[in-house]
Amino acid sequence: MTATLIRLPLLAALFLLVLTAPSTSAGRAERKQKKIEEREKAIKMANMKAAGQDVVGMTKEAAELRSYELRNKKKKGLLKRREASLAQVLFPGASPEEYGQGEAVPAFAELVESKKTQLPFEFYDLPTCPEPSDKIKKRFRRRKNLGSRLMGHDLKLSPYNIATKQSKGCTPLCMVEIGGKKLRWMRKLVDRQYRIHLTLDQLPVLMRSKELNYAVRGYPIGFKALASSTGLQDDQYFMYNHFKFTITYREDPGEFEGIRITGFDVHPVSIAHKVDNVKVEEGKILENSSSSSFPTCTRDSSPVNEPDTYLALRSGASGGDMKVLYSYEVDWVESDIPWADRWDVYLVGSPDDEIHYFAIVNSLMIVVFLTGAVATILIRTLKKDIAGYNELQTLEDAREESGWKLVHGDVFRPPQNTPLILCVMVGTGAQIGSAFFFTLLASMLRMLNPIKKGQALTAVIMLYVLCGGIGGYVSARLYKFCDAKAWKKNTLATAIFFPSIIVGMFMVLNVFLTVVGAATAVSFLTIFLIFFLWACVATPLAFLGSYFGFRAEKIEVPTKTNQIARFIPEVPYYANPPVSMFLAGLLPFGSVCIELFFIMSALWLHQLYYIMGFLMAVLLILVATCTEVAMVMCYLQLCVEDHRWWWKSFLNCASAGVYLFMYSLWFLASKLDLVGVLPVVVYLTYMSMISMAFGLMCGTVGYLSCFWFTKTIYAAVKVD
Numbered sequence: 001m002t003a004t005l006i007r008l009p010l011l012a013a014l015f016l017l018v019l020t021a022p023s024t025s026a027g028r029a030e031r032k033q034k035k036i037e038e039r040e041k042a043i044k045m046a047n048m049k050a051a052g053q054d055v056v057g058m059t060k061e062a063a064e065l066r067s068y069e070l071r072n073k074k075k076k077g078l079l080k081r082r083e084a085s086l087a088q089v090l091f092p093g094a095s096p097e098e099y100g101q102g103e104a105v106p107a108f109a110e111l112v113e114s115k116k117t118q119l120p121f122e123f124y125d126l127p128t129c130p131e132p133s134d135k136i137k138k139r140f141r142r143r144k145n146l147g148s149r150l151m152g153h154d155l156k157l158s159p160y161n162i163a164t165k166q167s168k169g170c171t172p173l174c175m176v177e178i179g180g181k182k183l184r185w186m187r188k189l190v191d192r193q194y195r196i197h198l199t200l201d202q203l204p205v206l207m208r209s210k211e212l213n214y215a216v217r218g219y220p221i222g223f224k225a226l227a228s229s230t231g232l233q234d235d236q237y238f239m240y241n242h243f244k245f246t247i248t249y250r251e252d253p254g255e256f257e258g259i260r261i262t263g264f265d266v267h268p269v270s271i272a273h274k275v276d277n278v279k280v281e282e283g284k285i286l287e288n289s290s291s292s293s294f295p296t297c298t299r300d301s302s303p304v305n306e307p308d309t310y311l312a313l314r315s316g317a318s319g320g321d322m323k324v325l326y327s328y329e330v331d332w333v334e335s336d337i338p339w340a341d342r343w344d345v346y347l348v349g350s351p352d353d354e355i356h357y358f359a360i361v362n363s364l365m366i367v368v369f370l371t372g373a374v375a376t377i378l379i380r381t382l383k384k385d386i387a388g389y390n391e392l393q394t395l396e397d398a399r400e401e402s403g404w405k406l407v408h409g410d411v412f413r414p415p416q417n418t419p420l421i422l423c424v425m426v427g428t429g430a431q432i433g434s435a436f437f438f439t440l441l442a443s444m445l446r447m448l449n450p451i452k453k454g455q456a457l458t459a460v461i462m463l464y465v466l467c468g469g470i471g472g473y474v475s476a477r478l479y480k481f482c483d484a485k486a487w488k489k490n491t492l493a494t495a496i497f498f499p500s501i502i503v504g505m506f507m508v509l510n511v512f513l514t515v516v517g518a519a520t521a522v523s524f525l526t527i528f529l530i531f532f533l534w535a536c537v538a539t540p541l542a543f544l545g546s547y548f549g550f551r552a553e554k555i556e557v558p559t560k561t562n563q564i565a566r567f568i569p570e571v572p573y574y575a576n577p578p579v580s581m582f583l584a585g586l587l588p589f590g591s592v593c594i595e596l597f598f599i600m601s602a603l604w605l606h607q608l609y610y611i612m613g614f615l616m617a618v619l620l621i622l623v624a625t626c627t628e629v630a631m632v633m634c635y636l637q638l639c640v641e642d643h644r645w646w647w648k649s650f651l652n653c654a655s656a657g658v659y660l661f662m663y664s665l666w667f668l669a670s671k672l673d674l675v676g677v678l679p680v681v682v683y684l685t686y687m688s689m690i691s692m693a694f695g696l697m698c699g700t701v702g703y704l705s706c707f708w709f710t711k712t713i714y715a716a717v718k719v720d
Helices: 002-050 060-069 086-090 146-151 181-191 353-395 403-407 419-444 455-466 468-481 487-516 524-551 579-590 593-604 612-639 646-654 656-670 677-715
Strands: 107-113 168-178 195-200 206-209 214-217 222-225 236-239 242-251 259-269 322-334
Touching: 002 060, 146 455, 146 524, 168 181, 181 222, 181 236, 195 259, 353 579, 353 593, 353 612, 403 612, 419 455, 419 468, 419 487, 419 612, 419 646, 419 677, 455 468, 455 524, 468 487, 468 524, 487 524, 487 677, 579 612, 579 646, 579 656, 579 677, 593 612, 593 656, 612 646, 612 677, 646 656, 646 677, 656 677
Parallel strands: 206 259, 242 322
Antiparallel strands: 107 195, 168 322, 206 214, 222 236, 242 259
């Protein structure tokens, strides 16, 4: 009977093995075939590149090569990554717009920006044709949010008249006079390499060259010819006043009605248009005027860049204002590229996702190292210490205690130096960390769409406001533990500490931005809205959280505090600031420094950043690193009989914010080429805000983890 019972499982296992063997071999053959296909495709793509095939064109071959280079980005999922289009990855839930024959397609003017400055301007601040009086159709309207107002994004109709599948030759638009300060300002903008950004069907305008194999968003206002190349005494400035728009589209009556736009390109031309003896009013739209009045701009002509006809940015022959005739042309080109792949060209040349994987692996190595150190402390050292201390208590050994147990009567003594400020900073850090975590969670759940300008910034601000209750609760519970009674003072300080610093810095900066007329200068209405959010939402929530925090029971600790504080012996250099801050802040910053480079590039170099899953992983690694560093430093401090761990646990991890600011200085010196004092001031002001928030969040993680650590280890020993 026993032999039969043993034989049955063996027979069942053998039966399952026989059943799964064909499927296993089939799966192995399928994987082998897939590897062969991948190898063949890699060889094919390498041969195409060797033959000089570009990756930015709208041909079938260029699209295939582009799709192959972006194959790692076109995957969704964390563990089991599925094939997807960039439209699904970048803009989940976005659906294509379809246009009928002759339907007007509005082109919107966005900011005029430069990588050399952080001072964008609005399109209509330039001496250009007047803004159309037509109202934007409902289907094309974009509701402005708080983030877009703070960032200066305000979509306005461009003066270009574009209709579906209606190509047009050179079309005069308007005549503008530029002189005096405006002319000098235009030269300054050209010298600082400002670019104009337009969008059509939510596609940013591209300048691309198949010959040079590049594609860049926006087009320059003009260009500068150096004196060394022209042979003249001074540099010459020229402006672009004619624009060739090429719009590619896909048409498939069997799949959808109308057309779908798949590309929006521009080729700027600088040309001094000839105007026959015709009086042209400044700013008047000339699109319907007779083309015979403008010999260099007729329906059958297409201006080109010729050195002899460049439009120089200088005053007229008699010293009067410079007259500029703006013109444009539109060319509709059919293409086989699907709508879902139209974003591929915008990410050509961007860092591959493997670099982000390497960044996370680098961070995980730091965490593994720290985890080993913490495990050594908790499992070996602490376990041995606790067993020894408990054995001494059992044997009633009269020998004097040594090590971290010696300070059990002082380790939970509330901080003597400004406990209010410490509790406020910890509560603020908890509020910032919660807001950042929930923002990343919303992005991962596809609740935020990167195509909507300012939505992420709006989410950060709104979630920070709504997390006011968390900040109030954490601050109140810690303040109550310190035996403090001024709960109103604590709550009010928690509500106004961080916002007052940030708003104060922003208000001072806003004065200078308003003086220079930057698009990022914030209106009084937006400032009032921010004040309303703080006064009517964040502050009441902070008081509500504080109410529950003070109503809760006082935090219990495993040991009693002596009436008289214990004398602290001389502390080794590594356990005292600033050395401890230098050592402790380095590892949390090191765990995020690689990913930080991509974030900084997105903020200041106008690159796309969309991989929020990686950012969430980096955030969790940062929290783990801060926790483990704080516990190790706290243990070393307690071992030398220094019980003043409260402020040190916060400052040790908060020093990561100092490292972030130092990194921003390196980024400014090596990666940015800012011109002028104000752009540098703008950059340093915003980076100091970010560094401050980062430091508060890291310091809070370090403080709370040390609090838990000390409660845990002192609860495990027997104390009289």
